[in-house]
Amino acid sequence: MGIYQRQVLPRVIDRLLSTGEVMKYRSQTVVGLHGKVVEIGFGSGLNVDLYPSEVKTVYAVDPATVGQKLAADRVADTHVDVQYVGLDGQSLPLDDESCDAALSTYTLCTIPDVQLALSEVMRVLKPGARFHVLEHGLAHEHGVSKWQARLTPIQKRIGDGCHLNRDHRSMLGEAGFEIESLDEWYAKGPKPLSWLYRGIAIKPA
Numbered sequence: 001m002g003i004y005q006r007q008v009l010p011r012v013i014d015r016l017l018s019t020g021e022v023m024k025y026r027s028q029t030v031v032g033l034h035g036k037v038v039e040i041g042f043g044s045g046l047n048v049d050l051y052p053s054e055v056k057t058v059y060a061v062d063p064a065t066v067g068q069k070l071a072a073d074r075v076a077d078t079h080v081d082v083q084y085v086g087l088d089g090q091s092l093p094l095d096d097e098s099c100d101a102a103l104s105t106y107t108l109c110t111i112p113d114v115q116l117a118l119s120e121v122m123r124v125l126k127p128g129a130r131f132h133v134l135e136h137g138l139a140h141e142h143g144v145s146k147w148q149a150r151l152t153p154i155q156k157r158i159g160d161g162c163h164l165n166r167d168h169r170s171m172l173g174e175a176g177f178e179i180e181s182l183d184e185w186y187a188k189g190p191k192p193l194s195w196l197y198r199g200i201a202i203k204p205a
Contacts, residue, residue, distance in 0.1 A: 005160045010066040014044040017106055021188060026050055026105055029134040029198055035100030038124055040089035040117065041107025045071030048078045055080050058103075059094060063087040089117040094124040101125070105134040108168060110161045118175035128205040131177060138167040139195035140184070147192040168197045177201035 016022075027050045034054035039047065042060035044067045051058065058080050062068075068084065075082045086093045089104075089111050102121045111117045121131055139145050148165040155164050169182055182199030 006064075007066055009160055010044060010064040010070065013106075014046070014067075014070050017043075018046050023050075025134055025187075025196070025198060029105060029132050030103065032130065032200070033101045033103060033132060036098065037101045037103055038092065038094060038099045038121065039103040040092075040121065041104055041110070042071070042084075043067045043107075045074040045082075047103065047105060048074040048080070048082065051078065051080050053079065057081045057083065059083055059085045059099070061086045061089055061092060090120060092120045092124050096123055097126045099124045099126065099129065101129055102131040103133075104131070106136065108133065108135050108171070109137060109163050109166055110159065112161060114166065114171060115175060118171065118177070122176055122203055125203040127203060129203050130180065131172075131201045131203070132199075133168065133172070133201065134196070134198045135166075135168050136164070136194065136196050138165045139186075139191060141191070144191045144195070151192055164192055172201045176204065178204055
């Protein structure tokens with residue numbers, strides 16, 4: 001991992017994904033989280049200030065050590081017990097059925113083996129627990145999705161593996177989750193970059 005991935009990109013992401021619009025989407029995504037939550041792609045802790053009071057512990061998973069430094073003040077000020085437990089969403093160091101909920105915001109686009117990561121989330125969630133997601137991904141418009149396919153190789157280099165064209169609805173279903181709700185829409189910005197998914201998937205009871 002080069003200096004760009006280690007030092008520059010986490011700071012760029014912290015700025016780009018903390019705008020007023022994005023923070024509004026984040027605040028909507030965390031509603032209903034409670035108890036012990038595993039958050040894959042914790043990053044610089046942009047969700048920390050938004051956690052509901054019902055959240056007691058967050059198991060933070062993220063490979064970016066710079067992200068931990070950027071998150072330090074947010075973590076210090078929160079009511080939540082934030083515990084850094086791992087670097088890789090594809091291998092969660094947590095017991096089976098040990099979490100009351102899970103959270104992923106702008107993360108599933110980047111994980112190399114996303115189905116493995118989803119299977120890990122499934123494993124650590126209690127039966128009936130909810131997985132809250134906010135992601136960008138594959139648009140429905142054919143013309144836009146074609147551009148997403150063309151641009152993804154470039155985006156992967158710029159965004160350290162970030163895909164523009166992952167179909168999160170299909171991936172969650174393939175992993176065995178039941179979709180409770182999943183809104184899809186264009187946010188502000190170029191269409192290939194701005195198709196969003198926000199909702200909740202449930203581990204079957």
